[in-house]
Amino acid sequence: AQSVTQPDIHITVSEGASLELRCNYSYGATPYLFWYVQSPGQGLQLLLKYFSGDTLVQGIKGFEAEFKRSQSSFNLRKPSVHWSDAAEYFCAVGSGYSTLTFGKGTMLLVSP
Amino acid sequence: DARVTQTPRHKVTEMGQEVTMRCQPILGHNTVFWYRQTMMQGLELLAYFRNRAPLDDSGMPKDRFSAEMPDATLATLKIQPSEPRDSAVYFCASGSPEAFFGQGTRLTVV
Numbered sequence: 001a002q003s004v005t006q007p008d009i010h011i012t013v014s015e016g017a018s019l020e021l022r023c024n025y026s027y028g029a030t031p032y033l034f035w036y037v038q039s040p041g042q043g044l045q046l047l048l049k050y051f052s053g054d055t056l057v058q059g060i061k062g063f064e065a066e067f068k069r070s071q072s073s074f075n076l077r078k079p080s081v082h083w084s085d086a087a088e089y090f091c092a093v094g095s096g097y098s099t100l101t102f103g104k105g106t107m108l109l110v111s112p
Numbered sequence: 113d114a115r116v117t118q119t120p121r122h123k124v125t126e127m128g129q130e131v132t133m134r135c136q137p138i139l140g141h142n143t144v145f146w147y148r149q150t151m152m153q154g155l156e157l158l159a160y161f162r163n164r165a166p167l168d169d170s171g172m173p174k175d176r177f178s179a180e181m182p183d184a185t186l187a188t189l190k191i192q193p194s195e196p197r198d199s200a201v202y203f204c205a206s207g208s209p210e211a212f213f214g215q216g217t218r219l220t221v222v
Contacts, residue, residue, distance in 0.1 A: 032209045043116075043203060043213035051209070090155070094209055099145065099168065102155045 002027045004091050006103035013081045014111050021076040021106050023091030033074040034092040034100065035065055044090060050074065061085070086110045114138045116214035118204050124220045130192040133217045135204030136185055143208040144187045146172075146179055149201045149216070161187065162208075194221045 003026045013019050025031060032051050036044040048059025055067040065076045074091060088107050094100040117136040125131055137144045146158040159169035159179040169179060176198075178190045191198055199221050205211040 034210060036213075043215045044205075046210055046212065049210050099157055099160055100209075100211055104154045 002031075002093050002098070002101045004093050004101055004103035006089075006091055006106050008106045009104070010107045010109065012109040012111055015083055016080050019076075019078045019081045019085070019108070021089050021091075021108070023074045023076065023103060024072050025074065025091070025093040026072065027093050027095075029095060031093045032095050033065075033067060034094070035059065035063070035074075035076050036090045036092060036102075037061075037087050038090065038105075039087045047076070047089075081108075081110055083110045083112075114212075116204055116206050116212055118202075118214035118217050120217060121215060122218045122220075124222065125194055127195055127221055128193040129221075130190065131194045131198075131219060131221075133189045133202055133204075133219070135187040135189075135206075135214060137187060137204070137206030138212055139185070141206035141208075141212075142184075143206060143211075144181060145203075145205040145211060146187070146189050147203040147205065147213075149203060155203075158189070158202075191219075194219075196221045 005024045034049045035047040038044045047063050048057050050057050050067045058064050063078050067074050088105045090105045091103045092100040119134045142163045145160040148156045158172045161181050164181040181187045201216045201218050203216045205213045
């Protein structure tokens with residue numbers, strides 16, 4: 001069975017500092033991997049996705065993520081966090097023929 | 113700007129009443145999902161459809177929940193009778209492998 005672990009429930013980062021959100025997955029085949037962001041009262045917005053090829057993928061809003069097969073990880077990064085990045089972030093795994101399995105989410109707080 | 117549209121955005125209802133939530137998926141998407149989000153359980157998959165056929169509704173309480181796609185432009189999720197424990201945000205999403213989410217319906221059952 002596929003699963004996603006986001007080990008950090010909350011993370012606080014100072015504005016302007018770098019960010020890394022962790023995601024580990026369990027999947028029987030080559031996974032498709034995703035990061036979504038959810039602002040309060042909103043739906044989930046797709047930040048970026050990995051299907052194959054280059055293991056470093058770029059997304060919207062200056063985010064990037066790196067797929068590391070050996071570590072079963074797909075960590076999300078941003079070099080400089082803005083106050084507007086405060087939100088909840090979800091990692092998800094799936095394939096073209098299965099549903100997405102989501103992690104429990106990481107709440108990002110940005111301090112001045 | 114293609115998007116998934118959900119109605120209503122908010123619904124407050126009394127226990128025992130029927131609730132119907134509607135979703136218009138992105139035109140051309142043949143895969144539609146219903147998710148429920150709560151603080152305790154996070155995001156749970158309730159049901160999903162491909163080409164309007166239900167493929168998996170194992171996440172849905174069968175005795176009170178039902179999901180249908182009357183046509184390619186409309187998906188519905190119905191709860192009858194509703195209970196306070198159904199209070200949650202219900203999301204519709206369309207597309208595969210990446211899913212695009214609607215804004216959700218916040219349901220409160222009192």
